[in-house]
Amino acid sequence: MSASGQAGETPGADKPTGVRPGPRRKDARRNQQALLDAAATVFVASGVEAPVRDIAAEAGVGMGTIYRHFPTRADLIVAVYRHQVDACAEAGPALLASSRTPYAALEQWIDQFVDFLVTKHGLAGVLQSDNSGFEALHAYFLDRLVPVCGELLDAAVESGEVRRDLADLGGLQLMRGVGNLCVGASNDPSYDARRLVAVLIAGLRRPAG
Amino acid sequence: MSASGQAGETPGADKPTGVRPGPRRKDARRNQQALLDAAATVFVASGVEAPVRDIAAEAGVGMGTIYRHFPTRADLIVAVYRHQVDACAEAGPALLASSRTPYAALEQWIDQFVDFLVTKHGLAGVLQSDNSGFEALHAYFLDRLVPVCGELLDAAVESGEVRRDLADLGGLQLMRGVGNLCVGASNDPSYDARRLVAVLIAGLRRPAG
DNA sequence: TGCAAAGCGGAACGACGTTCCGTATCGTCG
DNA sequence: CGACGATACGGAACGTCGTTCCGCTTTGCA
Structure with a gap:
């Protein structure tokens, strides 16, 4: 299953970030x-x-x-942005600990993620699975970020800030939604992805006060 | 309405939409x-x-x-789906008249639009402007649908159901957001575009009653 | 210093969108 | 009814892309 296929080769299980066994020569x-x-x-x-x-x-x-x-362009993209993805993943628990409420942490984390996507021209557009040959990219981004997003979402549901009926939405769908909203954001100044993402996140909230 | 490119060939400037000027032979x-x-x-x-x-x-x-x-694949796509787009456009005012509130009309209209997008494999993915050569498709869909969407949104703002600070969002951005959320929906059963769109639309709402 | 192995460059391949042009067809006019 | 020009047709050909392949070069070790 090609778990990794990144720069070097990491045959065994995946080692999170860090050292890669560079080529011999x-x-x-x-x-x-x-x-x-x-x-x-x-x-x-x-x-x-x-x-x-x-x-x-x-x-x-x-x-x-x-x-x-x-081996594929996706591997190159992953390698280039790996540390930023990792930083984003690591920011999740930190935000959860430092923010006033889980929902606030989720908001901030999503903000950070959107910043990341919007800054890289076309990155969001490539995160869609319907594109060909980007499974590796998909796999890495998602494996790394989805659990973090899921935890934040769960926490916000648990704290009562997010609608209970969205508890089973899952980090994956939320991330895909956010990612999709960022598609084309870098090319078109009249499209404000951040704003729409904010609306989406607002939609997670429990209606009455 | 209509800026362009449809089935036949357009020698000079634009040509009115709607009737096909079938070829002579x-x-x-x-x-x-x-x-x-x-x-x-x-x-x-x-x-x-x-x-x-x-x-x-x-x-x-x-x-x-x-x-x-x-002349381009986009023209063909537009021609194939033209009547469905028109039907969607015409449904807007009808819903506004028949629904209990403007927000309900907006909800239903968006639902219909999402159904349309999700049903056609990959259509949503092609609505993004970052793709090449789809200006015609973009132009037609948007010219036709954006005003309708804008009216519904405005009405829902006016009725007080939608946050006033979103009054300047515009039909274009809302439609692009919805369209983006539908990207990849047909390929991946684990991704429920309708649900995320519903969350987005819920996010438009004014928070507390 | 010699010699595998590891690595390299770029030509070559297949898929794609799009353009071009010689040929076939249509419909009209004599 | 039979030409003849305009109109439309087919598909080969071009440029771009991702990807593969293979003969040659470099490296590192003995």
Whole structure:
């Protein structure tokens, strides 16, 4: 099941973040880093849907190299944004501890997530499962973030701030909804994803005071 | 209304929507209809993102023919779903007149719109502006539906059911939000777009009674 | 220093949207 | 009724994309 398939190879169970067993050879390691840098640059300039060739060119490597290090573009995207995703995941419990109420924590966490998505051109558009070849990206983002989101949601239900009939909505659906609302947000200044997400989150709330 | 691009060819500026200016020659008219039927069939079978060649093959025509009748795939999609879009547009004022409150009308109208989107595989995914070459589709759907949605929203604000601070949200943003929430809904049974849309619409409501 | 193994570049492939143009068909006018 | 120009047709061809493949180069170890 291709649990990981990220930069290096992590055969066993997944190790959360952190150390990756880089390639054995020095030039390979250097190219891998060049690829990551180039991808980050190109993603900022042209969005995450930029042609693979552009990234290879920016890094000064051939097509074979890019695909050996990152079997699919999704793996590259995951590698580039991995630490930001991890930061977002780790922010969840922290917010839950520091905020006044679970709902406030959920609000802030979603805000942070939306910021992340909106900042990266086209990232949200690629999070949809109907796209082809992005299972890895999907898998990583979701595996990492869904449990956090689910916990926040559950806590907010438990505290009575969120409608009980939404208890079974689940972190996955909420995240997909939020992600979907962010699609196209970076391209069109007349579309305010943050505002719509805020409306969605407001809709979770229990009606009467 | 109508800014553009529909079935036939538009030599100069725009042409009024609604009536098809069928081609002058009989075989042309026949092929155009065959294309529409084929497209409808293929869209149901493979989604609206099906390759143009598949549609041409299903219709038994060549590539040139399909592009002469429908300069871009978006025009074909618009032509196929035009009457459903029109029906949706016309349902707006009717619901406003027949429902107990403007908010109820808005709810029902959105429901109908979501049904439409979810039923067509991948249609929602194509409504995003970040995709290429779908301006025509975007233009038609939006030109037709946005004013209706805006009216319903305005009425619901006016009646005090919807938060006043959302008065300037506009039909466009609300529709884009709803459309975005429907992305990928047909492919993944675990994602309930209708439910999330309901949450979004609930979020429009004024909080305390 | 030699020699696998590991890694590299980029040509090549297939799918796609779209364009182009030689040919076939239509409908009209003589 | 039989041409003849306009109209429409088919499908090959082009450019772009993601991805694969393979002959060559580099590396690191003995």
